[in-house]
Structures are given as C-alpha cells and as structure tokens.
Amino acid sequence: MSKSAVRLGTEPSWTFPMQGDNHFTWEYDQGRDQLLTLYQKGKEKQWDSARRIDWSLEVDPYDVLGTPENTLALYGSRQYDRLDDRARKEMRQHMAAWEFSQFLHGEQGAMICSARIVESVPDMDSKLYAATQVMDEARHAELFARFVDEKIGLRYPINPHLKALLQDALSDSRWDMPYLGMQVLIEGLALAAFGILRDRTDKPLPKQILTYIMQDEARHVAFGRLALRDYYTQLTSSEIAEREEFVIEGCYLMRDKFRMQEVWETLGFDMKESLEYMNRGPRMRAFRSLLFARIVPCVRDIGLWGPRVRKAYDDMGVLDLATSDLLKLMADDEAQAELLDRERRELEVRRDEVHRIIAAGARQN
Ligand SMILES: [Fe+2]
Numbered sequence: 001m002s003k004s005a006v007r008l009g010t011e012p013s014w015t016f017p018m019q020g021d022n023h024f025t026w027e028y029d030q031g032r033d034q035l036l037t038l039y040q041k042g043k044e045k046q047w048d049s050a051r052r053i054d055w056s057l058e059v060d061p062y063d064v065l066g067t068p069e070n071t072l073a074l075y076g077s078r079q080y081d082r083l084d085d086r087a088r089k090e091m092r093q094h095m096a097a098w099e100f101s102q103f104l105h106g107e108q109g110a111m112i113c114s115a116r117i118v119e120s121v122p123d124m125d126s127k128l129y130a131a132t133q134v135m136d137e138a139r140h141a142e143l144f145a146r147f148v149d150e151k152i153g154l155r156y157p158i159n160p161h162l163k164a165l166l167q168d169a170l171s172d173s174r175w176d177m178p179y180l181g182m183q184v185l186i187e188g189l190a191l192a193a194f195g196i197l198r199d200r201t202d203k204p205l206p207k208q209i210l211t212y213i214m215q216d217e218a219r220h221v222a223f224g225r226l227a228l229r230d231y232y233t234q235l236t237s238s239e240i241a242e243r244e245e246f247v248i249e250g251c252y253l254m255r256d257k258f259r260m261q262e263v264w265e266t267l268g269f270d271m272k273e274s275l276e277y278m279n280r281g282p283r284m285r286a287f288r289s290l291l292f293a294r295i296v297p298c299v300r301d302i303g304l305w306g307p308r309v310r311k312a313y314d315d316m317g318v319l320d321l322a323t324s325d326l327l328k329l330m331a332d333d334e335a336q337a338e339l340l341d342r343e344r345r346e347l348e349v350r351r352d353e354v355h356r357i358i359a360a361g362a363r364q365n
C-alpha cells in the first residue's frame with residue numbers, strides 16, 4: 001500500500017473473540033428520514049485520497065505540523081531543558097508518529113466497529129448508513145497509513161489504553177455498545193484532536209488530510225447521535241445507568257491515560273517526570289479539556305445525562321462544554337472542507353494563468 005517506515009513494536013496482528021447476534025430485518029421500507037438523508041449524503045460524499053490529496057507536498061518529518069516550540073507537551077519541563085537540538089527534533093518526529101499512528105489504528109477500529117454495526121443493528125436505515133461509514137473508515141485508514149509511512153517515516157504500535165477501550169466496546173454483545181464506545185467516545189476524542197491540529201497547523205498536507213477527514217467524521221457523529229438518542233429513550237433506568245458508567249470510565253481513561261508513554265520510553269526520557277508533566281503541565285491541561293469538546297455535548301444529546309455523568313464532567317472541568325452546539329460545529333467542519341477545495345481550485349487557475357503568460361512571453365522573445 002505504501003512505502004515502508006521504521007516500525008516500532010513487534011506484534012503483527014491482534015485477535016479476540018466476537019460477541020453478539022447477527023440481525024436481519026425484513027422491514028426494508030421503514031427508514032427514518034434523517035437517517036436516510038445521512039445515508040444519501042454518505043454515498044454522495046465519498047472521495048479518493050489518491051486524487052483529492054496533493055501527495056507531492058513535502059513534509060518535514062521533524063516538524064510535521066509546524067508546531068511552535070512553546071506549545072510542545074513537555075516544553076518547560078526539566079526533561080525538555082536537558083535535550084539538545086538534535087534530541088528535540090527527534091522528539092518532535094516521535095510525537096507526530098505516535099499521534100498519527102494512533103489516528104491510524106483508531107481508523108481501523110472505526111472500520112471494524114462500523115462493520116459490526118452493520119451486522120448487529122436492528123434497523124435497515126442504520127445498516128445502510130453504517131455500510132457507507134465502513135468505506136469512509138477504510139479510506140481514512142488508507143490515508144493515515146500512507147501519511148505515517150511516506151511522510152513521517154516512523155510508525156508506533158497501538159496505545160495499550162486505546163486497545164483496551166476498543167476491546168471493551170467490541171466485546172460487548174449489546175449492539176449499542178460498539179456505537180457508544182466508538183462513535184461517541186473514541187471518535188469524539190479523535191474528532192476534537194483532528195480539529196485542534198487542523199486549526200493550528202500551517203502545513204498544507206496535514207491541513208488537507210485533517211480537513212477532509214473531518215468532513216466525513218461530521219456524518220459519523222451525526223449518526224451515532226441520531227441512532228442512540230432514539231434507542232436510549234426506550235431503555236430502563238438501570239440499563240441507562242450501565243451506559244453512563246461505561247461513559248464515565250471511558251472518559252477518565254482517555255483523560256488520564258493517553259500520555260504518550262511509549263514515546264518517552266522509546267526515547268529513554270525520565271518516565272516519572274514526563275508523565276507527571278503531561279498530567280499537570282499547563283499546555284496539556286488546556287489541551288485535554290479541548291479534547292472533550294465533541295464528546296460532552298453528544299453524551300448530553302443522546303440522553304446519558306444523569307447526575308453521575310454530570311458530576312464526573314464537572315470534576316474534569318468540562319461540564320460547560322455541554323452547551324456547545326454540536327450541529328453547528330459539524331456544519332462548520334463541512335464548510336471548512338468545501339472552502340479548502342475552493343481555495344485550491346482558485347490557486348490552480350491562477351497558476352495556470354501564470355504559466356500561460358510565461359509561455360506566451362517566451363514565444364514572443
Ligand atoms: Fe474515520
């Protein structure tokens with residue numbers, strides 16, 4: 001698929017048993033309008049990364065996103081101060097490799113989860129829509145694999161906590177749990193991370209990748225939100241409490257455990273100091289609350305909004321995010337992708353014009 005990169009980790013694959021029932025339905029004609037509209041959009045908006053992304057753009061593997069030094073996670077720590085220039089560059093490459101590798105593995109997880117949803121969800125409208133998402137996630141996995149291997153040149157294995165979360169979501173026989181774990185929690189986190197990087201980077205290739213992927217992800221979040229909101233109104237309070245517990249645990253895990261431990265280990269950094277700094281450093285604290293910008297309003301919208309969930313979000317300092325308008329955020333993600341397409345087209349027209357003028361000038365001389 002793409003040229004080989006240095007690969008850390010030795011595990012070539014990962015298997016665990018599947019749970020739950022396959023679900024066929026013979027009700028082909030009872031689709032909900034909103035879900036069928038989303039399905040239609042899912043079909044129309046497919047795109048090919050080989051053509052839509054300009055792979056000729058160069059990427060500096062030691063400065064993938066053009067991140068200013070003072071926004072790096074360990075900036076200001078004693079560990080960071082001990083590094084010379086070469087070690088700092090190496091750290092940047094490893095951090096970008098770790099981050100984009102987790103996106104890559106997460107996309108594979110999303111592909112497997114949406115395939116599972118096709119099999120297990122009771123309604124035909126959800127099956128149809130989820131089938132388009134399988135293809136979206138396949139394209140995303142293809143795209144991140146190419147970016148990591150060709151442009152960063154270094155690939156990290158899956159983070160053990162991401163792995164645990166995926167396994168939890170996929171090992172549950174209840175059909176809504178892969179949705180909740182994947183569509184709401186993991187995708188919600190990934191989407192917020194994509195958004196932060198998209199808005200911060202001034203490098204054209206990662207900008208294109210993140211902007212276009214976010215255009216698709218807006219549909220995925222809308223789907224999880226619609227399908228779960230309907231279903232959760234039918235559950236008993238103890239069934240709701242179980243889902244709320246899952247959300248709370250998942251959110252704490254994502255807040256506390258994604259600390260690039262593997263990077264600090266690989267580079268031989270002082271582990272205790274690095275992890276502590278990741279926990280209490282000013283940049284990471286602000287970054288972590290931004291990471292919940294998509295999850296919190298979604299959890300509220302699907303009706304998992306009991307006192308325990310609110311208390312947990314209050315404790316994490318992210319309760320205020322509940323009032324942000326998810327639909328507006330998603331519409332904005334789609335608009336940004338369209339705007340980028342327009343700007344690139346205009347740039348191409350201008351370039352063609354310049355070439356024509358130069359060629360005409362050469363002919364006259
Ligand atoms: Fe995706």
Ligand SMILES: [Fe+2]
Nearest residue numbers: 110187217220
């Ligand atoms: Fe997705």
